[in-house]
Amino acid sequence: MLNPLQKRMLRRRIVQAVPVLLLATFSVFMLLKLLPGDVAITLAGENATTERIEEIRRINGLDRPLLVQYGQWALNAVQGDLSESLLSGEEVTTTLARVFPNTLFIVCYAILLSIVIGVPLGLLAAARSGGLADRLVMVGSSVGVALPNFWIAMILVVALALNRQIFPATGFVSPWQDLSGAIWYATLPAVALAASGVAEVSRQLRSSLVEVLGSQHFRTLHAKGLPFRSILWRHGLKNVSVNLLTVISLLVNRTLAATVVVEVVFAVPGMGNTIVNATLQRDFPVVQGAVLVMVLTVITVNLITDMLYSVLDPRISQR
């Protein structure tokens, strides 16, 4: 399925991912330790003595040098053991297996919406470049990019969950248990996340399409009598597909990050909420595990994007 060049690229990318993972988890670990605060004090409760706090530090290995703590964690992580939450004692892998699908579901939903709505709008704007539709789409996308997604989330809640109870305002249903329920619960968070995505996709698609449509070989296509419809759909879209893919892959990564705020607004038990709670309580194994999964996701998305580049534009893998 993969040609030798693609295979080489895949191998190179996987090797490159290792230092990225180490750097990301290490810097998050150090940042967490730099913050004032100590999970041992939380664990010890309100009336704890210094000895008790020291004991808890010792039991949990929090008294060891930072590099040793990180090294131990990394060593275990390589073997698939993300250790357990210091507060609840739950295996971090269990926690992540529970919350990550929720986040992934919302992100995929949001990306799908961005594409399904953004691409037709971009096409419309490009086809009517300079016209009323173009201006409307461009103004709309400027607004979409400018508005913060948590604000859009609030407005959506007021309009569609409180004034008219069409969608629920908070909570989540796991897609494994009830797919249609999950879609129903995820709609508002996904729409909030997709607002900037739609804007981004339509805007980028329009500008690259307008550029391509104005190029000389499109004039040739026009001159040989091809209808504008075919030029736009068959040749235009194909030519901008690499740009579109870049926009979407960047969008996936950004949407993943944006879930942190949106999940809090909608009380979604996902990665964002987990990271926020664990950080506030300095529960570092949970934060580390969650960051690891997030970084892995981003790396995977980038890798898939690169592979698709070479499919869409064979020149890329030959370079």
Add this chain to the structure above:
Amino acid sequence: MTKRPEEIINTLPPLRRRQVLAGMAGAAAIGLLPRGAFAQDGNVLRIRANSNPSSLDPATGGAGSDHVFLYNFYDTLVDWEPETLAPKPGLAASWDFTDPTTLVLKLQEGVTFHDGSPFNAEAVKFNLDRNRTAQLSNIKKDLANVSEVQATDELTVTLTLSAPDTALPLILSDRAGMMVSPQALNNDPEANVDRAPVGTGPWTFTGWTDNEKVSGERFADHWREGIPGVDGIVLNVIPEAATGLRAIQSGQVDLAYQLDERQQQLVDKMPNLTLVAGPTLYIYQVYLNSARGPLQDVRVRRAMSLAIDRDAYVQVTQAGVGEPAYMNLPKAHWAWSEEAAAVTTFDVDAAKKLMEEAGFADGIELDMRGYPDQGSVQRQEFLLAQWAKIGVKGRFTNAPISEASGRFFGDEKVGDLLMSAWTGRPDPSLTYALMYGQTSYYNPGRVAPPEGYDAALQKSRESNDQAERAAALSTVQKLAMEAALCIPLSIRYEVDATTDRVQNFKANLLGKPKFRDVTLG
């Protein structure tokens, strides 16, 4: 390239038609989505809780916010009247001080734990001994006056006290009186049920997903007639107050407790919600470390208390919902004392004069500590503005509650003051002992209280007569306020919202709601 109009017309109709069709299909799909969560799922009470519990074992937990969870799975030996907190029978059907240092409890008959083991005098002895002596117990201090517990017969327990303590019945309505199944602990006092509570309460525990929800289902063999009022209970953990209110507005929960005071106006305006509000024992206050720097001088402490306009404080930080606090209890409480409350007023000139007398006319700089949430920061800003008028300056260093209070009250003793709160205790004598006693955790400087304080406090625990107790407690409170050992600011009001389905829900003075009577219409 300029396009001719006909090109555009050629291009667009199919696209537009397709879009319109897609849009219509989408709209139709939304209409077809299941409305499952709006349909009420059986007879389950869904509650918005504001924090993840620290533990579901009454002996090991450390947070005042845990009670709302614990009450569902455990019964207490003594219960209280919601409005007044006067003690009434719980798992103990009656109690009697046969002499000032002997308390005899008669237990309810026919009570079983969720795991089927019987509730009897041995179980009570096991629990009380565990609570007062086990290494893991966080509540040893509550039972400090109990020197021996005996199971006299199957349903009689005798507590021998080292000193007279009439506060004990109400202490047994709190964590110390929550009965855990000894069988679930394998009769090992050092074992815990942190993650799997087993008590005699109205619901049996069915699950706890961290930071998401805690749930329970009806305990069919519960000893109270017709209790609980609903088959199941789910506490959804939604820390963000605005999200919590939205959850009840849009119908994902039936009840939300301890909303922000500033949300009361919002709840009032919503036709489908009922507001349940009232005073609580929860009090916003500034803890002072009277063993450090300028705060060793009582005049400085008094000045800092006098400089605060508490009426404005309630307006600014609680949207006017609450009452200014001039002592450590709300006005509605039986032990509220006019005499003690009169010690503190709002008087900037007097405060300035006290600062001058203390030799700090040029002002002082303090190391202030607090919590990072938005409400706390607003309270801190208000205090800084008030104190600036008398030359008290400083900066708040904020950290999460457990950490900030751990470092301030614990052995580390960082900071001169902590902007925090007191969540209240059922018996006021407990509040005074815990807050101002010389060895108490919540007295960060471990300074000795004023002369006569301990004697008056002891006196309040020797009488069984409420008026006599109130008089003794008034002396206690007056001494504490004169010494300005801490700075009470305002009483928090309980602001709860329920939907129309919820019936028989009452707020209580303790500010920690119980749900066993609630039914769903």
